[in-house]
Amino acid sequence: MHLYIALVGISIPTIAVFGVALLLRKTMDKDIATDSSIGIIAAYLGITAFPVLYNVLKEFNLLNSDIGRMALAMAIIGDVLGVFTVVAFEAGKQGETGPENALWYMVSLVVIVGFVLFCVRPIMVWINDNISEGFPVDRSYVVAILLGVLVMGFITDFFGLAIANGPLWLGLVIPDGPRLGATIVQKSETIMTDLLIPFSYILVGSYTDVFAIAGVEWSNLAPLFTMVLTGYFTKFFSTWIAALYWQIPFRDGLTLSLIMSLRGQIDVILFVHMMDKGILKIPGFTLLVLMTTALTATCTPLISILYDPTRPYMVSQRRNIQHNPLNKELTIVLCIFDTPSINGLIRLLDISNASLYHPLSVYALRIIELVGRSNPLFIDHVNQEVPHIYRWTNTINSLNCFQDLREFVRFQFFTSVSPKKSMFQDICLLSLEQDASLIILPFNKGGIHNHAIQTVNLQVLDHAPCSVAIFVDKGLLPSTNIGNSHRQYNTKRKFAMLFLGGADAREALVYADRMAANPEVSLTVLRFFSHNYLGDNEEEKKLDDEIVTSFWVKNELNNGVVYKEIVVRNGEETIAGIQAMNDGSYDLWIVGRKQGINPIFITGLSEWSENEELGLIGDFVSSSDFFGSASVLVVQQQILRA
Known part of the structure; x- marks a missing residue:
């Protein structure tokens, strides 16, 4: 069920946005009008990132709720598809300057992924298995892994892959749970949440210029605005209809649709990447940031109003020792x-x-x-x-x-x-x-x-x-x-x-x-x-x-x-x-x-x-x-x- 709802919620908005983009291609900026650029924007509007949902669900204490578990499962499916989408997008951008560049991109991708899976992964598993229960992880391992984040970012950028891919793949091969995974989270959480994330938002704020929107003709931004609006609405309604089809209660289906419509820090990072690739300019970037902020600011309070995770426990039947039937366990x-x-x-x-x-x-x-x-x-x-x-x-x-x-x-x-x-x-x-x-x-x-x-x-x-x-x-x-x-x-x-x-x-x-x-x-x-x-x-x-x-x-x-x-x-x-x-x-x-x-x-x-x-x-x-x-x-x- 999760798979089908996720696929419906991803495919329909992606196809709808791509179709609208093709109709409006003549009025678009030439950097957005390419197939690869339209594809990455359409895919972005169809996929909801797992890290975005996790933080919101954790904030509202919904991680263990039925809706929370369903949303996380669907987000993981979306992230898997999202990785392939990013790879296809990067290959398409490389191929615009020559087919041989797309070929070398794919070769580099296979080599680095193979290195991470067959060399780095066994090392991480060995480190995790050799940590005695109750004992801390050796500091040298922690330092080496944290430095490895920088090294992987450099390698992927050097080979023409997106710089975020290297650290992402390194994180995926670290064993999760207690011991190594927990230690890496503990050691890196402070610097990530208190230093790097605030600076990333400063970077986003420096790119955002509300007055730049007023300085351009609306006709130049209207196609992008229409694509984004189409994506938001089709994402919401396709998920909701699919949930109703699979007999999820009306209120829960509405909540699930709102959750799957959320946007967050991963989307903003993608906007910055689009700026680096020349797909977006300042006015378009600003428009996407404002629309993302407005969408999240609207959906988030509605989720807390519509869904109470403790509601299923409000029962009217007597379930206690005093009223437990005689001769029943x-x-x-x-x-x-x-x-x-x-x-x-x-x-x-x-x-x-x-x-x-x-x-x-x-x-x-x-x-x-x-x-x-x-x-x-x-x-x-x-x-x-x-x-x-x-x-x-x-x-x-x-x-x-x-x-x-x-x-x-x-x-x-x-x-x-x-x-x-x-x-x-x-x-x-x-x-x-x-x-x-x-x-x-x-x-x-x-x-x-x-x-x-x-x-x-x-x-x-x-x-x-x-x-x-x-x-x-x-x-x-x-x-x-x-x-x-x-x-x-x-x-x-x-x-x-x-x-x-x-x-x-x-x-x-x-x-x-x-x-x-x-x-x-x-x-x-x-x-x-x-x-x-x-x-x-x-x-x-x-x-x-x-x-x-x-x-x-x-x-x-x-x-x-x-x-x-x-x-x-x-x-x-x-x-x-x-x-x-x-x-x-x-x-x-x-x-x-x-x-x-x-x-x-x-x-x-x-x-x-x-x-x-x-x-x-x-x-x-x-x-x-x-x-x-x-x-x-x-x-x-x-x-x-x-």
Whole structure:
């Protein structure tokens, strides 16, 4: 589908512009009227450059969206065709002075491309393969590659090829992803974005002269203006019609058409190249710059208005633990940011008490930051091969070992490689597609990636199509005995559940109830009431009473379950009640995040909170000031946003 829409969006505007140019050839400037010049302008109007789209989509946080992925795939197709177009254009320009020049151009092109593919590429692969994981790239390699950019630019210019081709080809043969590709990006990004790109725009500005347009007759610029306008309109409508034909929703198709119509820095560089080749003069160059600026300034805000990447996650169906049908497996999306956290997550799955009537279906998603490449990846380990640099074999082996010992747990594995800003989209999308009831996120308190993980957690909490649990692992949950399927512990695992009311507390209680069904678990539930029922929401209280009553009736004869109540007047008494209960013997504290909590319970506590994603009470019981070293599970019930 992507291929067909891309080909339609490229071919129709190219043909339309070429046809209009042939009709207006007699009125054109002689430098534009040649076949090669008309061809390069027509091709430029039909092709949207990948680097242009990438920057815009990254700015709008659309890289991981359905439309973003489709646009990037189509742009790559366009760039491949664009490379052949530039080669044909350069050969045509060389051939205008003699056919032998076009022949030598093609020979030079084949020699240099062969040198890059069969000499430079193996060297780059060797360097990348010999970098030990966790160690930096040798500085001499980095310096040599950066100098190689200048050398390749000189060689291609010396042989009559466009000077930009050399650095482009060198970049294409450098292995992407972590290690070499990421290091080159890191070392060159500052000088590129802060120095070279601003100077390139200064160069463009020095060529641009608005008053030059007024100094020439409009009849000289009208053919170029007509060609560009034809290209813009046919590009937009051909992409839109093709999208509708392939049954892409109306609004999404419109957004895709706007995205594929965007222009940017690559197009401006092409204008400068046309100036160097004598195709454009100052008035024509200025006209193209102004039209490009106007088009992008018009399309960009429309994209942000028309398309919300979080809209698919706004579901109206109940997808949570509380409303998960009886005797149906509980579907969980388990998010793994770093492999050391996997032991705690395995223990959490173990105490979730998978059984014949309550099996677990777990979709384990390894989340890796996108570095050293532009295109995000989402890999299904069953249907796709995982690139070597993104494999997490040891973690998968640990989870498979756990699955072998737990008859009613089933795993499927996925890998997401995406920018920090859009990691949450892959988590939410996988949850939506797999009809998950719960997303489990790790809490990386004090870790080197703490801020990034905190941002992702908050975004998931805001947009998740199901319930979310954040697990603060302090390492003191009794370890699962992987070597023996018959677990034996000297004492029961002691869990405490703080019920402060509201949707999140109800969801947390249902999860705790699931754990309490395990005879090796001792659960204490502490429910809070406000003095004289001050601040209570009657509707929420009825729902709370209903679920607490159901829980107690179910567990009345369970000696491992203790139910207590406490009356408090403010946040200080709430904290005192929790402190009085805490004797340091608990292995896990379970709390609701914040939905529906009576504000009386947390009066005066807001200034204590450091971690918004945990809520006020969750942050308190997970803090270093809280006695004991128990892990904490903070639960948020699905928020219906539709």
